[in-house]
Every structure is written in structure tokens, then in C-alpha cells.
Amino acid sequence: xxxxxxxxxxxxxxxxxxxxxxxxxxxxxxxxxxEAQADGVSVEDLLGSSASDPRAFAAAWATERGIVPVPPxxxxxxxxxxxxxxxxxxxxxxxxxxxxxxATGEPKVALATSRGTPPPHLLGATASFVPPPSRVQASAAAxxxxxxxxxxxxxxxxxxxxxxxxxxxxxxxxPAQ
Amino acid sequence: xxxxxxxxxMLRGVLDICLLAVLDAGPAYGYEMTKRLxxxxxxxxxxxxxxxxxxxxxxxxxxxxYRAASNGGPxxxxxxxxSKGRRALAMGVSEWRAARDAIDAVLAPVKIEVA
Numbered sequence: 270x271x272x273x274x275x276x277x278x279x280x281x282x283x284x285x286x287x288x289x290x291x292x293x294x295x296x297x298x299x300x301x302x303x304e305a306q307a308d309g310v311s312v313e314d315l316l317g318s319s320a321s322d323p324r325a326f327a328a329a330w331a332t333e334r335g336i337v338p339v340p341p342x343x344x345x346x347x348x349x350x351x352x353x354x355x356x357x358x359x360x361x362x363x364x365x366x367x368x369x370x371x372a373t374g375e376p377k378v379a380l381a382t383s384r385g386t387p388p389p390h391l392l393g394a395t396a397s398f399v400p401p402p403s404r405v406q407a408s409a410a411a412x413x414x415x416x417x418x419x420x421x422x423x424x425x426x427x428x429x430x431x432x433x434x435x436x437x438x439x440x441x442x443x444p445a446q
Numbered sequence: 447x448x449x450x451x452x453x454x455x456m457l458r459g460v461l462d463i464c465l466l467a468v469l470d471a472g473p474a475y476g477y478e479m480t481k482r483l484x485x486x487x488x489x490x491x492x493x494x495x496x497x498x499x500x501x502x503x504x505x506x507x508x509x510x511x512y513r514a515a516s517n518g519g520p521x522x523x524x525x526x527x528x529s530k531g532r533r534a535l536a537m538g539v540s541e542w543r544a545a546r547d548a549i550d551a552v553l554a555p556v557k558i559e560v561a
Contacts, residue, residue: 297523301477316495334501
């Protein structure tokens with residue numbers, strides 16, 4: 270068995286590929302390499318650039334066959350993408366809700382109450398004082414809606430930045446030859 | 447270098463269809479497929495190799511496998527397209543031809559001058 274196949278076997282063992290399947294893949298690969306070499310075809314010609322990285326080749330083969338789970342990096346990337354989609358959806362919804370609240374002019378959440386003094390019989394019991402609805406003022410500034418709008422815009426900007434980083438990942442600088 | 451990279455990129459998108467096509471001509475094992483591709487001018491399969499791709503085709507149910515003795519050699523794993531694989535091949539060929547025609551139409555007016 271060639272050194273290349275031996276390294277593949279080591280990697281499959283490390284990844285937890287069942288022995289019977291690893292045996293089968295190794296036997297097929299070894300037979301193919303032997304036949305190719307008899308035809309004058311090198312391992313490089315048979316396997317392309319994979320010939321220089323048996324571990325990556327073995328992992329890719331096992332993963333594509335569905336024998337071992339997707340490598341953590343790819344699984345994390347998928348989860349990250351889903352999380353970013355959810356975050357963008359929540360931010361967009363918040364933006365729409367805030368804009369609608371501001372545009373409709375419906376009674377806003379009260380933040381300021383009347384400055385009037387409570388009735389005399391309630392003086393000294395301010396902890397339980399509840400002003401009547403007619404005295405609750407709708408704030409002209411509607412700060413909660415504006416805050417929500419600002420937060421939603423910030424969140425959307427942040428998610429746009431994340432999406433742009435996702436679409437154009439930084440490529441590593443290649444080492445000098 | 448740039449040409450090889452483009453060749454690899456183009457091939458990566460259609461290698462599954464090419465494998466299904468050579469298997470449609472008759473069942474084959476790994477190296478036999480490589481030989482058939484080579485006979486058609488695809489001497490190199492680019493950056494990867496056909497083995498992971500065969501694994502994916504098998505996982506997706508596009509090929510069926512069985513073991514049989516090869517010509518004087520040890521038993522080999524043979525691949526052949528399943529009915530789902532034949533449908534995928536037909537669709538892939540149709541998509542490839544549409545893309546090829548569109549690209550040909552774009553590139554047709556280009557006159558190549560060799561200095």
C-alpha cells in the first residue's frame with residue numbers, strides 16, 4: 270500500500286470512519302493508483318493537487334460520501350449565516366414598526382405625566398398615585414419610537430457591514446516565492 | 447497560470463455532469479472514469495479529484511454502485527447512473543448547452559490576433 274493511501278487511512282481512522290468503509294476506500298484507491306502507475310500516469314496526474322495533501326483529500330472524500338459530519342468550520346459558517354439572516358430580519362421588522370408608529374400618529378407610549386399635583390386626598394400616598402388617562406401626555410418627541418428607529422437603523426447598518434464582509438472575505442496574502 | 451485557474455473553475459461546475467455522462471456510456475470504476483475523461487481531452491480534473499465528487503454523487507443517490515472483478519485485477523467498485531442520476535444528467539446537459547450558446551454568442555464577434 271502506497272504512502273499516500275496509508276496517510277489516507279490514518280486520517281479516516283482519526284475522523285472515525287468505520288473500518289469496513291475505510292478498508293474499501295483504501296483498497297479501491299490503491300488499485301486505481303497501481304493501475305494508473307502501470308499506465309505511466311503519476312499520482313499527481315490521477316489526483317490533481319490533492320496528491321500533495323492526502324489528509325485533506327481523505328477528509329473531503331469521507332465528508333462528501335456523508336460518512337463523517339461536515340467539518341466544524343463549514344457547520345459554523347452555516348449557523349453564522351442563519352444567525353445573521355435572523356438578526357437582519359429582526360432589525361428590518363423593528364425599523365418598519367418604528368416607522369409605522371411614527372407615521373400613524375397613534376397615541377404614543379406615555380413617558381411624561383401631568384405636572385399637576387395629585388388631589389389633596391392622595392397627598393402623602395404618591396407611591397400609589399395613578400394619573401387619570403386624560404392627564405397622561407403623549408410626548409411630542411415620542412422618544413421610544415425614535416430610539417427604536419435609531420437602534421433599528423444602527424442594527425441594519427451593522428448587518429449590512431457583516432454581509433459585505435461575508436460576501437468579500439479577505440484573501441490571505443500569498444507568501445513570497 | 448490564469449488560464450489553468452479558469453479551466454479549473456469552469457470544470458468544477460460541470461465535472462459531475464461529465465462523470466454522469468461517461469458513466470452513462472457504461473459502468474466504470476474510479477480510474478476507468480479518469481481514463482474516459484482523458485480520452486475526451488480532460489487530462490486533468492483540476493484542483494480536486496473525482497473521488498470526493500463520486501462520494502457526493504453516491505450520497506445524493508445519483509449513482510448506484512456494485513462490486514465486480516475488473517480485467518484480471520482485484521474486485522473493484524463500479525458506478526453507474528441511477529434513474530435520478532439520468533434525470534440530473536439530462537437537466538445538466540440542457541443547462542450547459544444553454545450557457546454555452548449564450549457565451550458563444552457573446553464571444554463570437556471577438557477576433558483573435560496572434561502577434
